[in-house]
Amino acid sequence: MHNELTNLLPLKRQRALSRDYFLRLGAIGAILLSALTFSATLLLVPTYLFLVNSAHTEEARLTSIEETLASSSNSGLFVRLAALTSDAATLTALANAPSASAIIRSVLAISRPGITLSGFTYTPATAGTQGTLAISGTAATRDVLRNYQLALQGWSFATSATLPVSTYAMDANIMFTITVTLAP
Numbered sequence: 400m401h402n403e404l405t406n407l408l409p410l411k412r413q414r415a416l417s418r419d420y421f422l423r424l425g426a427i428g429a430i431l432l433s434a435l436t437f438s439a440t441l442l443l444v445p446t447y448l449f450l451v452n453s454a455h456t457e458e459a460r461l462t463s464i465e466e467t468l469a470s471s472s473n474s475g476l477f478v479r480l481a482a483l484t485s486d487a488a489t490l491t492a493l494a495n496a497p498s499a500s501a502i503i504r505s506v507l508a509i510s511r512p513g514i515t516l517s518g519f520t521y522t523p524a525t526a527g528t529q530g531t532l533a534i535s536g537t538a539a540t541r542d543v544l545r546n547y548q549l550a551l552q553g554w555s556f557a558t559s560a561t562l563p564v565s566t567y568a569m570d571a572n573i574m575f576t577i578t579v580t581l582a583p
Contacts, residue, residue, distance in 0.1 A: 503519055509554065517536045517537065529582075531581060533578050534579065541567055558582050559579070
């Protein structure tokens with residue numbers, strides 16, 4: 400048997416049926432597309448509300464951070480600037496000052512017969528104060544100690560070399576500490 404269907408309607412009526420069929424098909428397609436668009440919009444609403452809420456929260460947080468920085472940064476900035484200026488002044492002063500090892504080498508180069516040195520304490524110059532070098536040791540006699548003190552005073556790095564008067568109380572094996580004030 401042959402399954403070919405024959406349409407006995409006139410051509411005008413066939414076209415009208417075909418047009419109605421495609422019109423219904425288009426209407427159903429439009430309705431389905433509208434339903435799909437509406438569902439997608441409904442599903443995006445919670446995401447949109449979440450993002451809007453997050454944006455408002457982040458804006459409030461940013462405003463809070465800016466207020467905190469504006470109130471604290473000026474005072475903190477001035478404190479840090481003052482500390483950095485002080486550090487820079489100290490570094491500049493140290494750059495122009497002789498090194499501790501050079502000063503101690505110069506002290507050791509001074510002739511000291513009868514003097515045994517046992518310790519050095521170096522204090523570098525700071526803003527408003529001069530550097531000092533405390534030299535400790537033992538001297539055989541008072542004369543040897545006095546000559547060593549005079550030699551230190553004549554030294555190019557020193558402005559003065561002071562020795563307590565009580566040091567001269569002993570005649571021999573005198574323990575001493577001479578404080579040398581360094582030239583700027």
